[in-house]
Amino acid sequence: MDITPRSFPITNAPAWGRVRRSRRVADRALKVICAIFTALGVFVLGWILLMLVYKGGSALSPAVFTQVTPGPGTEGGGIANAIVGSLILTVLGIVVATPIGVLAGTYLAEYGKGSKLAEIIRFVNDILLAAPSILIGLFVYTLMVPPMGGYSGWAGGVALAIIAVPVIVRTTEDMLRLVPGSLREAGAALGAPLSTVIIHISWKAARAGMVTGVLLATARIAGETAPLLFTALNNNFWFKPNLMGGVSNLPVMIYQFALAPYDNWRELAWAGALIITLSILALSIAARLLLKKDHVR
Known part of the structure; x- marks a missing residue:
């Protein structure tokens, strides 16, 4: 029996392409959201640490x-x-x-x-x-x-x-x-x-x-x-x-x-x-x- 890919043609290629594009968009959107919140967390933590080093260091003697x-x-x-x-x-x-x-x-x-x-x-x-x-x-x-x-x-x-x-x-x-x-x-x-x-x-x-x-x-x-x-x-x-x-x-x-x-x-x-x-x-x-x-x- 011939089971080459030509025996099973893709009948709904446009729909499958739209699904793949939507998945790429969702993946990139999630990456952007994760990056934004990661940067926000790092910024807040860095701000706290910098303030601690600045005020704590100036008080050391x-x-x-x-x-x-x-x-x-x-x-x-x-x-x-x-x-x-x-x-x-x-x-x-x-x-x-x-x-x-x-x-x-x-x-x-x-x-x-x-x-x-x-x-x-x-x-x-x-x-x-x-x-x-x-x-x-x-x-x-x-x-x-x-x-x-x-x-x-x-x-x-x-x-x-x-x-x-x-x-x-x-x-x-x-x-x-x-x-x-x-x-x-x-x-x-x-x-x-x-x-x-x-x-x-x-x-x-x-x-x-x-x-x-x-x-x-x-x-x-x-x-x-x-x-x-x-x-x-x-x-x-x-x-x-x-x-x-x-x-x-x-x-x-x-x-x-x-x-x-x-x-x-x-x-x-x-x-x-x-x-x-x-x-x-x-x-x-x-x-x-x-x-x-x-x-x-």
Whole structure:
């Protein structure tokens, strides 16, 4: 049988041509719309960043890093206590969240896998990823602040840890799932128990990705304000050794100083916003470099 193209002539060529032209027009229109909105987003983001660099950079000085936040109506001052307080709260949150997140992610990837319990944990983890941080702050406030007799850095660290845990869990699980099963089988063939295979093979192979997850979680909580308003609050002095009575921190300081009627307070707010933005940018770049290095390997 002759099945050459001549056996099936195109009987409706003009209509087919119109359809193709309409599709080209629709495709080009969508490209133009996407390009316009992309340019709009980049313009707004660039405007915000340029304003932050301009006003924050002009407010930076050695005093910003060496002096404590000034009182109302007081000239000068810095944000050294807020910087140190933010570092303490962030480190405290990550120290609490890292073992919980890594072990939970390891269970989901190595032990639970497709079990019902693993599905429930993933569902709860997804809820926590999308949960408003202010709700987490209210939860920790009810759980810790009244029983402990007031605001504290401990409550702030716990609130930040709850926000960081889902990020670490998700990243750890994803990175461990990328480890080839042949590596686990090789360890099991040598007689190693599953715990040894996980610690010495799976974790080692996914090490860079897991560290990336911790860095991303750190960047996620470094700029959180709402949970700290209900837990660590703020003050204009250095923190107490027991972290009780409130701990000065950059996010809450920026929020309070930006709304203040004092010019030097607003300048310090811009300086603090620039510092915290650069810190988050550095953490994000480090995380991407580690992840890229892991993929290259």
